[in-house]
Amino acid sequence: GVGEGAAGGTEGSPPGGPPKRGGTLRAGSPPPPTAVDPVTMYDGTAIAIVQLIAEYLIWLDKDFKLVPRLAESWESADGGKRWTFKLRPGVTFSDGTPVDAETVKASFDRLLDPGSKSAALSAFATVLKAGGVAAPAPGVVEFALERPFSDFPYLVSAGNYNAVILKRDYAGDFTKAGIGTGPFVLKSYNASTGATLVRNERYWDPGRPYLDGVEIKFYADDQADLLALQGGDIDVQLLSRPALAQPLAATGAIDVDTVKGTGVTVLTLRTDLAPFDRKEVRQAVAYALGRPAILQSIGSNVGDLGNDHLLAPLFPAAPTDLPQRALDKAKVAELLKRAGVTDLRFTLTFEAPDKDYAVTIQNQLKQAGITVELDQRSSKDFYGGDQAKDTPWLFTQANLVGWAGRAVPSQLIIPMVKSGGTWNGSKYANPALDAAADAYDTATTDAARKAAAATVAKILHEDVPLIIAYWSGAVRAFQGKKFRGVQAHPAQYVDFGSVSKV
Amino acid sequence: MRTFLLRRLAAVPLTLAGVSILVFLATDVLPGDVGRTVLGREASAEAVALYNRQLGLDDPLWLRYGRWLGHFLTGDWGTSYTLREPVAALVGGRLVASLTLALFAFVLLVPVALGAGLVAGARHDTWLDRTISATGLALGATPEFVTGVVLLVVFSVQLRWFPVSAQAGPGDGPLAVLGHLFLPALSLVLLCTGYVARHVRASTIAVVDGGYVRAARLRGTPPARILYRHVLRNATVPATSALGVQLQFLLGGLVVVELLFNYPGLGALLLQSAVDRDVPTLQAAAMVLGLAYLTVTLLADIAYRLLDPRVRLAVAR
Amino acid sequence: MTAGLRVEALSAAYGPATVLHEVSFAVTPGETFGVVGESGCGKTTLGYLLGGHLQPGGRHTGGRVTVDGTDILALDPAGLRRWRRTGVAFVHQDAAGALDPTMRVGTQLAEVLRLRGLGRGAAAAEATELLRRVRLPGEAARRYPHQLSGGQRQRVMIAGVLAARPRLIVLDEPTTGLDAAVRADVLDLLARLRAELAAAVVLISHDLDLVGRHCDRVGVLYAGRLVESGPAAGILGDPAHPYTAGLLDSAPRLGMPRRVRRLAPIAGRLPVLGATSPGCVFAARCPVAEAACTTAEPALDERAVPGRVVRCLRPGTAPRITAEVTSQTAATVRPEPGQPPLLEVRGLVRGYGDTAVLDHVDLTIGAGEVVGLVGESGSGKTTLARAIAGLHAEGTGQLRFAGAALPAGLRRRSPALRRRIQMVFQDPDTTLNPSQPVWRILKRALRTLRGKPGVAALAARTRLDEELLRRRPGQLSGGQKQRVAIARSFAGAPELVICDEPVSALDVSVQAAMLELLAEQRERTGTAYLFISHDLAVVGYLADRVAVLYRGVLVEQGPAGPVLAGPHHPYTATLVGAAPSEPSQPALVNGAGCLFFHACARRIAGLCDVTAPPLAEAEPGHFVRCHLDPAALPRTEPTTSIGGVRA
Amino acid sequence: MSSPGPSARPRTAARSRAGLVPVAVILLWAVVAALWPHLVPHDPALQDPTVRFRPPGPGHWLGTDQFGRDVLSRVLAGARPVLVVAPPATALGVLAGTAVGLISGTVRGWFDDIVMRVLDAVMVFPTVIAAVLFIALLGRSPLVVVLVVGAAFVPIVARSVRAATLVEREKPYVDAARLRGEPLPSLMVREILPNIRATVLVEATTRLGDAVFAAATLSFLGLGQPPGSPEWGAAVSDNRVWLQVAPWTVLAPALAIGSLVVAVALLSDALRHRLEAR
């Protein structure tokens, strides 16, 4: 029951005959914790809703390929410092307003405004500043970067999820006047119960979408969501969890599409505090983990084993010659002995969704003689506080932080392990690594990039500021008897343009 | 009755003021940061600080409380910190949902509990009574998430008689809405029946063994007529306060059922806004729940007074 | 077939404990048979069994009850129901409990009529008519039971009997708990009822006097046995069984104070239910018991006294007390001139919320004096007692004690002052802390009241059995509890003891013992009493002076003799002689006028209802609050004999 | 009743025998809670991915869960978290509630009015907020559950103790004590308290059942003890999504909760009957 359709707007129809038109897809998802506002959103449900209604210049496919959407094509000049995008002609918003370069410029200016509060501001940080966007012609948008950046198209793609193209007069009231160019139009929204979307009759891709509409129901609780899918109350989950969905797929109760991904839950160790200021201690913890077991019970075998560096196997530049780290109790003992630590114990801080992982870590380390105290926090608590001095997710001795899949490794490496990185929770600082990361970022050839990536991976694998036991895949559970074309996406993105009734 | 009502009514704002202060103090010591919650962990510290400043969260506690109170009293319940929706509409919608579920459960509860209690009381100390009483006790002691899970699996997932979610679709008619509400209501009814039935049973026994039923028997009144003329009313009236307690519970204690059956009620909102430190929403939800709670208490007392002529005409206290 | 009721060797038990043992008597139609006996001797059980009803847990263990030839106890349930509709009617001991509180009175009466086959409309009309016949206003039909007074409720029950028109009427304590005036009224109604229905009537009561006046024949029940039965006048005038004699001698009589006729309490108490002894059940308490009495149960003797049946080996041998006027003046305390009275109450006003209960009460009690306070239920006696004790402080008016101001609230009274005023309460079941053994209660009292140490000595002073000291109140009889309470209040050296109906809840035999105890304590310590009772005979037995309270107003105050004999207030007259008062309509009292106006036989229209009556000194020291000229005030010679008169 | 019906027959023997069942169940769980390390066939925390979702059978008599942990061992070990929490929470609620109710009911007046308003506010104050608050302040621990549950009981207990006190303090023996000048503490402790003992005991037994219930519910809501603890409520919550795949992972802890709460409820009901019969 795995849908194998293409996500691109203009590509062919799914196998199994021409898609039927009509039908309403009922989707379940957790209620967004905050207002659905494309500029500030960061949670999966809000992103999914926005992606049904509005579009990016470029879509990010399930295998991280860039797919043209509102931009038909793009090219760079000045060694990657200037980028020009040609817009798709004839696209209008669902209210009939045409999309032109000024509209696109306005959308980016909105994100780049220092007062915008958008997380995209951090993504653009050293690359693009306010005033860097220009509209030389009605169908052309130009970006003048602060520095050369070969992966810039990713930053204007869905990979930077806030970067949807909205009307010029958008004023932060998306759930009331949410107008975009996407396949669906928001008909009603209720923060407690869900949203109703209907087909955008003005959609630029004729024939799409096949569905008459999408109805989104909010489930405050994962299990309720999954039970609803089993019970037939909904047809698809927007945000499925592999650990919950996979075993049910095995019973045939539901269908699940799976995809490998670059999402990861990182075990961060404070390299500037005892006991993890000793490399041996960090390595000991890394050798104490049974990674296949973790991948199986936490990752449900969707995904790949991790090797304690940030270059996921899915990234083209991922090294292939680094030996896979595996459980080795003798080595643990030896490393701990070398570090002079007899009774290793530490506190692991995490938020509720990572509970199972934390419990498993605790259990596995216990078998290696390492004692872990679990400190579960609410998400607000975990991410609350000051990122400069005390927020738990960046300042506790050891913690688990989940990262959504990124399209390019730099998006992980730069903030997480470069010295002084915004989200460098391990407080790791290594000039060699910083240099390798910079080299990767500015590399223009695949070979140079691969070489830089190998250096980064080697340093991280050796120094272990982070333990990456597995790379999570993504799944999407749905009722394959009723709908086809539902696909998983490594970043849980949603594209229902090609979903149709069975 | 008048003085009784006035006294009770005067106590309501006092109690609510107490609750609001408690809530405010509680939210102040809760960790977490509203701006961070709204903007996400990847937003910049400046953006978060700006957001918090715009909400006035930097002001001292008493100032924030005073401001909140002033607005609240003038009918301006503010905007949710996190959802950026008007709190009045948000809480109002949840209240309607909670009331619907609670009342539906209550409507199912009353005949079941009264019937069970009357039968058990009228046949007290027989196997029938013992069965009813023990069942009620056992069900009342079983947490609703246990019964709820079993009901869900049997009736929704396996038999597919009822939907999994208590939340009806946008176009559903009233019957479909009740269909959605049936399982959650049933799990609540199972929880509450025993308690109410026990009260009805006790008062039934008191009535059945009491003076005027004996007098009626000694007049040669047929048993059915005794049950209908004397027992029914006298045994059920004292149960009003038990029913009131249950209605209070139904209004306020729904978090579990709301989570289990995915119902957007006040309980879930309360939990959510407490975790989020969404003070305006939390306050409004707590106030509305508190008011509903106190109203039900009052209504139960008034109903008791109206139904029982003895207290109906008596002086307060 | 014999007409009327026949009870033959009727026995019943609760579980294993026999409660009725071979009770036999017969009542012909039109005749009234009285059943007397102390509380717990089985009267109610017997009464209900006559209607074929057993209390929960009860068993019928032998004998027969026939009414007009029908064997009641052999009927099947449906037959029993059918017979009950026309065969029997009850007036229950607890009238309040026998009426459905949520049903209007008229509807309940109509129920009875509908069971007799009347239609809905006819039943309702007939119900109103029946209420009128028991002298209740028509609108009473629309009232709920709690809106009626005790007397009115009892009348509704009587109306129910009229509605049923039965062959057998069982009246179980029909007037217990009613005030004297109301009681007279109800008894009057019952007399008419008997005359009208010509049914066999069984009147159950603990009150010998009442039974004597209203019955043709009387049976005395003791521990489930009918120990004596026969014509009423004969039994009351010349009891054959020592128990009957004891009952008569322990009951105080109106107009016979202690110095005239000293009561003789029956020793001991009723055997507990289920206790068995081989001999006569009364032997343990009997003053004339001999060895033979304890070996075999005496048989019913029909020959010892003609016309009577007696269960005694030595009938008629018990010694009797005699009325002998001792020195008139010796016992009366005269306040020393110049000395301030012990307690002075001036203009005392007390109430609950908005309802005033006491209206400007003035009362004085001299040192060592016993002042009796009488009044009907709800007149404010307890409120006055509590106000004096400092337990009810909200209100105006002055209190003075031994010449000094007495603060209204207990909290503002000094510990020393507190100790000088003590109280004995009405309900023996709540007067003692149920969780403390007697010795602890007394020890605590000795400590706090600064009494001479020695619980045993205190117990001895109050004639409390030493073996009772280790018990908790739950293991004591009502009389024993009251005795402990009295001991407790005398632990220190109180100057005033307020006794709020200390004997009302007790049986006559115990009541007599308690009165004697109080009298003894007073003789020993010279303590003054405020002695409260609704029973004039009891008050008259001890009191030097008597005050009469009517609806919160003291209508009369003076020396005991004159107050009871007259000239006295018309209200007092109704209490004493049971002078028929007018039916007490709920009259609107708008502040002005005499509160007794509506029920007064001698009211002066246009005066009594508009002007508050003045306090007049009818004789020296005897004040009456009435518009009537002292000479015109009624006089009543209280009935001094028992059993002779039938209403 | 015109004839001695079945109610006439004494049932005490049958009743007392039936009353033994809940006692046995509670004792059993108490023993399990104390001795589970010696009773469990496996380490309840031990994960074994090779035996995930094993149905009940030899080796794992109640099967295994998603981590391959032994369900029987977890159910046995789950008795302790509940039993460690419920009695102290009950004790806290009953002791504090009794003190408040007794003082308030004896002293009355404005003090009583204020106390009642505060109790109303605490009663109306949603328990979940309290739970969230205490967890935020003190972290997840049995102590937090004790505090939250105990605090929620205080107004309930205080109200019924106060009601009983008001009845009791109107009785003449209290008046007598006041008349002879007993000081207030003595009045409360010596005179009134022993006589509202039944109320307090009934409250204690009832609240004990409620405490088990509340602890399970908090644990179900994720507001219980630290993760990984084999709590029953959390087990039901975590595993209920597997009901179709592995029903034993849910039913076993659910039945465990059921057996304990029902046993406590039955026992407290029996005790209440005893106490009220007095």
Ligand SMILES: Nc1ncnc2c1ncn2[C@@H]1O[C@H](COP(=O)(O)OP(=O)(O)OP(=O)(O)O)[C@@H](O)[C@H]1O
């Ligand atoms: N249902 C019952 N079960 C067991 N014992 C009972 C029951 N009813 C009454 N008794 C006992 O039987 C004895 C007789 O009771 P009964 O009510 O007939 O006495 P009574 O003479 O009417 O007393 P009173 O004057 O107090 O009304 C008492 O000792 C009483 O405690």
Ligand SMILES: Nc1ncnc2c1ncn2[C@@H]1O[C@H](COP(=O)(O)OP(=O)(O)OP(=O)(O)O)[C@@H](O)[C@H]1O
């Ligand atoms: N706590 C109270 N609250 C309100 N009214 C009360 C209260 N106690 C007594 N009353 C009323 O006050 C009036 C006087 O009561 P009180 O108890 O003083 O009468 P009493 O003469 O002692 O009557 P009894 O003979 O029945 O004991 C009655 O009408 C009664 O209903």
Ligand SMILES: [Mg+2]
């Ligand atoms: Mg009786």
Ligand SMILES: [Mg+2]
């Ligand atoms: Mg009184």
